[in-house]
Amino acid sequence: VLRQHRSTQRKLPRGRADEDRLVADMIELARQYGRYGYRRIAALLRNAGWQVNDKRVERLWRREGLKVPIKQPKKGRLWLNDGSCVRLRPQYRDHVWSYDFVHCRTDDGKVFRTLNILDEFSRECLTIRVRRKLNSTDVIDALTDLFILRGVPAFIRSDNGPEFVRDWIGAVGAKTAYIEPGSPWENGYCESFNARFRDEMLNGEVFYSLREAQILIEQWRKHYNTKRPHSALGYRPPAPEAIIAMDLRLLIH
Numbered sequence: 001v002l003r004q005h006r007s008t009q010r011k012l013p014r015g016r017a018d019e020d021r022l023v024a025d026m027i028e029l030a031r032q033y034g035r036y037g038y039r040r041i042a043a044l045l046r047n048a049g050w051q052v053n054d055k056r057v058e059r060l061w062r063r064e065g066l067k068v069p070i071k072q073p074k075k076g077r078l079w080l081n082d083g084s085c086v087r088l089r090p091q092y093r094d095h096v097w098s099y100d101f102v103h104c105r106t107d108d109g110k111v112f113r114t115l116n117i118l119d120e121f122s123r124e125c126l127t128i129r130v131r132r133k134l135n136s137t138d139v140i141d142a143l144t145d146l147f148i149l150r151g152v153p154a155f156i157r158s159d160n161g162p163e164f165v166r167d168w169i170g171a172v173g174a175k176t177a178y179i180e181p182g183s184p185w186e187n188g189y190c191e192s193f194n195a196r197f198r199d200e201m202l203n204g205e206v207f208y209s210l211r212e213a214q215i216l217i218e219q220w221r222k223h224y225n226t227k228r229p230h231s232a233l234g235y236r237p238p239a240p241e242a243i244i245a246m247d248l249r250l251l252i253h
Contacts, residue, residue, distance in 0.1 A: 019060075022045070022050060022052065022060065023060055023064060025045060025048065025050070026041060026045065026057065026060060026061065026064070026066075027064060027066070029041050029044050029045065030061075030066050033200070034204065035199050035200045035204070036200075038054070038057050038058045038061040038066070039054055039057075039229075040228075040229045041057060041061070042054045042057035042058075043229035044227070044229060045057065047227070047229075088155060088157070088177050090119075090120040090121035091121070092121055093119060093121050093122050094119060094121075094150060094151060094153045094154070095120070095121055095153060095154050095155065096119075096120040096121065096153065096154065096155045096156075096157055096177065097117060097118065097119055097120065097126065097146075097153045097155070097156050097157070098117070098118050098120055098156070098157035098158060098189050098190045099115060099116060099117040099118070099139065099142075099143075099156070099157075099158050099190065100115075100116055100158065100159070100190040100191075100194060101113050101114065101115055101116070101134060102114045102116060102194050102197060102198065102202070104202050104207070104213070105207075106207045106208065106209060106210060106212075106213060107206050107207060107208045108208075110132065110210075111132070112130060112131065112132050112207075112210055112213060113130075113131060113132070113133065113134045114128050114129065114130050114134075114197075114217065115127075115128065115129040115131075115134050115138060115139060115142055116128050116190065116193060116194065116197065117142060117143070117146065118189055118190060118193055119153075120157070120189045123189070123193075124225055125193065125221050125224055125225055126146050126150070127142055127145070127146060127221075128217050128218065128221050129142050130210065130213055130214045130217055131210075132210060136161065136162045136164065136165045139161070139165055140165060140168055143156070143169075147172065152172055152173045152174050153174055154174065154175065155174060155175050155176070155177045156169055156174050156175075156176055156177065157176075157177040157178075157179065157190075158176070158177075158178065158179070159178065159179055161178075166178075196224075197220075200220070201216075201217065201220045
């Protein structure tokens, strides 16, 4: 009909009808979660209802010039690939909890500390206490609140803290799993979590007051547990039901 040889005919490439919206959503997520790579963004897109695989997101990610700033890898990691210590690996939920402290500052230069408590098996962040000062009594108070909600774990891993904390943990029926001094790799789960906590939360925020820090950090903790894709869990969040369950308990009581 057109008097042109078939070999000269080419179908003009057309982008998928939904590609503009997909790219817009991808860019918005990249803006909102600046430290996430394309795999984690792809998981969030699927959670939002997009039927898209990692390869397509990677292609669009590269086309749009998106990237995560490269950080130098830390040397001397002696824990296993999943972050566990060789001596004691968690086998089930509430088998091993671990806790550690992180330091930060408000905009006026004053230091505050966070007490981070994790369930090593599920990777759930059980609580983050934010105070100007944190001592052994605060550790016991935080653990007591969690024991009421979840029961007592089999083990609690931490550095070599005060003896009366160790005695108290033993008295409530748990065992302590202290790490060797100067060996943070033995608390690999907390080390990994603390790195994400700093990278995705603390380093990207300016806290003008302690109260603001408490509110924003708690919001981030809920996001971490219920929405943030975790690479070690097949890009699922650690505990999507955790916040709902806790809110129901608070309503009941």
